[in-house]
Amino acid sequence: MVGERRINGHLLARLIGAAARERPYYLGVARAISGLVLDGRVPTYTRLPAERDLAAALGVSRNTVTAAYAWLRENGYLDSRQGAGSWTVLPDSGPGGGQLLPHTEHVDLGIAAPAAIDGLQQAARLAVDQLAAHVGGIGYNPRGLPELRHAIARRYVERGLPTAPEQICVTNGAQHAVALLLGLLADPGDTLLAESPSYPHALDAARRHGLQVRAAGVTPSGWDMDHVLDAFRRFRPRLAYLIPDFQNPTGALMDDEERAAVVAEARRADAALIVDESVAELAIDSGDQPAPTAAHDTDGRVYTVGSVAKTFWGGLRIGWVRTTPPMVERLAAARQRVDLSSSLMDQLTVTHLFADMLRVRAERSRQLARNRDALVAVLRERIPEWRCSRPSGGLVLWAGLPRPAATALREAGARHGVHLAPGPLFGADGTLEHYVRLSYTLPPEVLADGVERLARAWAETAARPGAPRHDLYV
The missing domain is CATH 3.40.640.10 (Type I PLP-dependent aspartate aminotransferase-like (Major domain))
Known part of the structure; x- marks a missing residue:
């Protein structure tokens, strides 16, 4: 029930902790709170503290918290009603969602999960x-x-x-x-x-x-x-x-x-x-x-x-x-x-x-070799400025970007119908904006479509000035 759960400013500030050290600061605070909601440390339908109270607990201006709450509302993590305050919710879909959850409406290059093996x-x-x-x-x-x-x-x-x-x-x-x-x-x-x-x-x-x-x-x-x-x-x-x-x-x-x-x-x-x-x-x-x-x-x-x-x-x-x-x-x-x-x-x-492990391994190896080689080839053709090696096994490749824009690229990718996993998701401290992880578990023709969308998203991202150096994934 909305309003039955509450969290005070001092407790929320302690949970946010050092996670919000990135700049702009309001975005660090907002992403830290969205992370707390996603991993369950702040349950959904929890009433957040008033902007003034959280600002005092964090030692920042009220405008910073106002901007953070606005980002949370825009991305589906916060619902508000005049005179009733604001409470946490989960977004239905889009770039505010869980970073490693499947996106069935997109070409999903973010999830490293192959289809079931024959047999x-x-x-x-x-x-x-x-x-x-x-x-x-x-x-x-x-x-x-x-x-x-x-x-x-x-x-x-x-x-x-x-x-x-x-x-x-x-x-x-x-x-x-x-x-x-x-x-x-x-x-x-x-x-x-x-x-x-x-x-x-x-x-x-x-x-x-x-x-x-x-x-x-x-x-x-x-x-x-x-x-x-x-x-x-x-x-x-x-x-x-x-x-x-x-x-x-x-x-x-x-x-x-x-x-x-x-x-x-x-x-x-x-x-x-x-x-x-x-x-x-x-x-x-x-x-x-x-x-x-x-x-x-x-x-x-x-x-x-x-x-x-x-x-x-x-x-x-x-x-x-x-x-x-x-x-x-x-x-x-x-x-x-x-x-x-x-x-x-x-x-x-x-x-x-x-x-039947020997047969299974051979079948998986054939599938993954085909998919990996197709993904590497189309990436080098469509986005030649990216750096990508050819792994000798596994399900993913780690692509290096020429500028620190992985988080911005992920958001642009969602608009173009392709899902990827940005580098900061895999860092211990929110760094790695120069990288994205791409899965090659899909068939070659689907991977080619995904890279076409990715190329359009990258063109859009590269044309935007001031891509964030470090966005935050908690």
Whole structure:
């Protein structure tokens, strides 16, 4: 009910915090508040403080807050009524919406989610046939279905990493796995070392847990290992979150020597390593793949997160953590605070698909190679001033712009019917305005249409003076 929830100026100012340090300041405040609404820290239909009260709490002029509230109204985050105040809402559509949500009315180059793999329906039918063997039980298994844990462990063995089923804890996707690990491995106030750029939902989860995020840079050409190893020494993090396989969003691939060096430095710093392998199976170019990072682990500090969302289909909400058997028990106990088990039907379906992994990988590789090459070619033809490398795997490419205008481009793109993911979304501190992430999960003809729209949006953006150097995504 509108008006039942309220937030005072001092609390809202504290939640905004340093996030609104960008200029113009009103826009930083506005985007910080929209971010609080999007991640649920300020619920919808919460009455915001009067402009005068928030201005006093922030130590700014009332005009600044008036302009911030006007931006929120224009972008669908605030509703107001004369004499009744203003309260938070969610926009129906358009550029004010969630940055990684699908935009079905656009050519969506922002979402890295491929269509279901061939054979999914057959695997689901086999799962239904197997259901009779399970309906006599309770249906809950906090550690995961034994057959699936065996299949996941066997796949690690095939990749060169000895693994027992007792080392696998099945989760509801990779994000669920990361959230569980953050809750068990760190306390509020601890430091998390992450790449910059990195996967935004993992960074958001760390912040919600109260962790201090420190960054080490990565580019499409790889990691500056001197910088990464020095970050462990300087920051002494409690844990680190890394994506060494076709890193999201840069597409970089960490080699065996670099993985060994990172694990060794984490050991010296007494830091835990959360290694996200969500796209590790999506190699495109031929050649030997590095062994999993955990192959260099000698004392159980590497926690490997996996998922089938990118390999099989996002509708199968199955992920896992590979760790030590005692940690599996801790994870199984911790997950029961929020859920009891992953879907039995999904687990049975995924078990059947694991048996066909070699075919699935080959099919995905062919699809992604075709799409990647088409996207790179049309980008170089239509927007030659952009810099884009050709990643050797994964689902996305990281394109460099000749001017810091990623946020403005995203807004122009929405007007031209194309959705993209701007660089600041992937930064630990709202930087990276020189970059956009583009997914190549769509067919070549759709990608070509998307780039045509993108080229028009870029022409419009480049013609506008004073594109913001740093826009804010919270």
